[in-house]
Amino acid sequence: MVLSLDRDDRAMRDGAAGPGMALAMRILVRTAELLGADALIPIASAHIDGCLYHGDSGALFAERLVADGARVCVPTTLNVGALDLIHHKRDRLAPHAAAMARRMMQAYVALGCRQTWTCAPYQAGHRPAPGEDVAWGESNAVAFCNSVLGARTNRYGDFLDICAAITGRAPRTGFHLPEKRLATIAVDMSAVPRSFWADDSAWPILGAWLGHAVGAEVAALIGVPKTGEDQLKALGAAAASSGAVGLFHIVGLTPEAPDVATAFGGVAPRETLRVTADMLREARGRLSTSGARPGEAIDAVAIGSPHLSAAELRELAGLLGGRRCAVPIYACTGRHALAEIRSEGLEEELAARGVVIVADTCIVVTPILPAANGLLVTNSGKFAHYTPGNTGYDVLFAPLSDCVESAVSGHWHVGATA
Incomplete structure (x- = not known):
């Protein structure tokens, strides 16, 4: 598939808005070509995961964007950094790493990003509307944004996320396409005993099972009780880390699944998974790596x-x-x-x-x-x-x-x- 750029896209790529914008657009265009996108689409906001220090190259890349005059052109929040800027010396980073992590965080602020420093931007006021196209990084934030808010994003990794924020564009592919957001797998929860939902552990356990069971597929869960955002946050985070879940539906609860027919676009599920208490016990077991017995000392x-x-x-x-x-x-x-x-x-x-x-x-x-x-x-x-x-x-x-x-x-x- 050939990527089609409009006049504004080409102008940004060719330097009309400065070298920082041109660099960001070149990276975005090449990535869109690799993904097989046919066009770029405008985005309403971004959430940046690439601000976490993993080495000097990331900090130097952000500083180059600043030096080249780049600025984000959509509202943009920041994921966690490597430093607690509020509490002195919470970390044990070596001096060079701490200095570079601070430089990196400062560079992203200089690019015009909002200093949220959180993996839960949706609870810090960054809440795109249903159907809005955005470019978010951080796996749990992506799952929440798609599933609970009903906005549209793929998982934008380092450093594609900041390039999208600077250009205000994203590749038209994946979860930006309505047909890719429909569920293909039904998850029947009717056999799960009511006692399972008795405490907060139910949601990460269900998420861990879901990610392990469906990977990157879009599932619609049927028979899940109504709950709040903190519980859905825990579910999505576990599903994204144990698998690659970027979007799930809960029938009767999440915005794109008012009923089963809507969740599946009127098409029968490709597969139905019937969840049992034994499956959830197994998922819970995978969340512990120690065989410690009750009463053993912890650290x-x-x-x-x-x-x-x-x-x-x-x-x-x-x-x-x-x-x-x-x-x-x-x-x-x-x-x-x-x-x-x-x-x-x-x-x-x-x-x-x-x-x-x-x-x-x-x-x-x-x-x-x-x-x-x-x-x-x-x-x-x-x-x-x-x-x-x-x-x-x-x-x-x-x-x-x-x-x-x-x-x-x-x-x-x-x-x-x-």
């Missing part, structure tokens, strides 16, 4: 991938009550939620109880946990997936209530719903 608890909302931080405080943790709870959040709880005096209260608030980043993308390997408890399907490989810690998965009890006692706590 830390980590929550907040995706970043915790203010409501989730309040729930954490309520579960702790007046108790102090024997091992730290690392609670990762965005500055939008942090500002809200600070106004209530909650950050100081949590810190006094042994909670380490991490803003702007998280424990699996930059070294924050103590260097020695250990045993970590989490309620996040995404943390469960990435923590062993990124930090060396083994993981125990649990609902939030068990995470808190484990932190207070310093030992692996298993509640009645485990």
Whole structure:
């Protein structure tokens, strides 16, 4: 398929708007050709995942864009960086890496991006309308944007995301095409017992099962109870990290699936998967990498991938009550939620109880946990997936209530719903 560029596209590519714009457009055009797109489409906004330091080349690329006069031309938010810019020295980065990470973050701000530094921009005011084309990075944000908000994005990786934000264009392919958004797999949840939905662990468990079962396919889940955004956030994050889910539908809940016929575009599902309690127990088992028994000592608890909302931080405080943790709870959040709880005096209260608030980043993308390997408890399907490989810690998965009890006692706590 031949990529067709309009007059404005060609002018940007050829330097009419300056060298920074030309560089971004050349990268975008070549990528669109590789993807087999027939045209570029305008986008309404962007969310940038490429602002996380992985090496000097990423920082130097961003600085070149700045030096060449590039600026984003659509509203653009930033994913997590490698530094907590609010709390001094949360990380253990070597001096050179810390300096380059800071330069990289500063370069993206200079490009005109909004300093959100969160993997949950949809809870920080960045909420495109249903049907809007956008260019978002970060796997959980992409899944939420497509599935819960009904906007249209592919998974834009480093550094295609910033090129899209600068040009205001994206390749017309993938989830930007209405026909690619229709479900092909039906997921029948009718055999799942009501007790499964008793605590917050249900959603990352379901997400972990979904990603493992469908990969990058679009599934429509039938028989899932109505729930809130924090639960859908957890589902999408686990599905995106355990598989490659960028879009899912929940019939009767998400905007593109008011009923089964609409979700599938009037076509019969290619496949129907019937979920059982045994399947979900197996999925839950995959979220732990340790065979620790109840009562064994743990080293830390980590929550907040995706970043915790203010409501989730309040729930954490309520579960702790007046108790102090024997091992730290690392609670990762965005500055939008942090500002809200600070106004209530909650950050100081949590810190006094042994909670380490991490803003702007998280424990699996930059070294924050103590260097020695250990045993970590989490309620996040995404943390469960990435923590062993990124930090060396083994993981125990649990609902939030068990995470808190484990932190207070310093030992692996298993509640009645485990």
